[in-house]
Amino acid sequence: MASKGQLKLLTDFLNIPDVKVTHFVQDTSLGKILSVASLTSEVACPHCGQMSQKIHSYYSHLIKDLPMNGQNVYLQVNKRKMKCENCLKILALRYLSC
Secondary structure, eight states, X not given: OXXXXXXXXXXXXXXXXXXXXXXXXXXXXXXXXEEEEEOOOOEEOTTTOOEEOOEEEXXXXXXXXXXXXXXXXXXXXXXXEEEOTTXXXXXXXXXXXX
């Protein structure tokens, strides 16, 4: 398990705005897996413009990245769906690069 310092180093290395590495597993059957999550806590509803912090649900995607030291590297992108308290629409929190 990676230390907080190692996770910060990996976050800095990825250089994806408003995203941090939350977990790192080095040896899996797939290769290396970095779990990443957004630092953004609220999102503007595209339907009405209201800012929302209400979490509706979570889901994740596994994205293959470039290999490192001959091993496959994957980003497990953990995402949130938010619920607008004004118009009650469900919206996905979008990442800049994902």
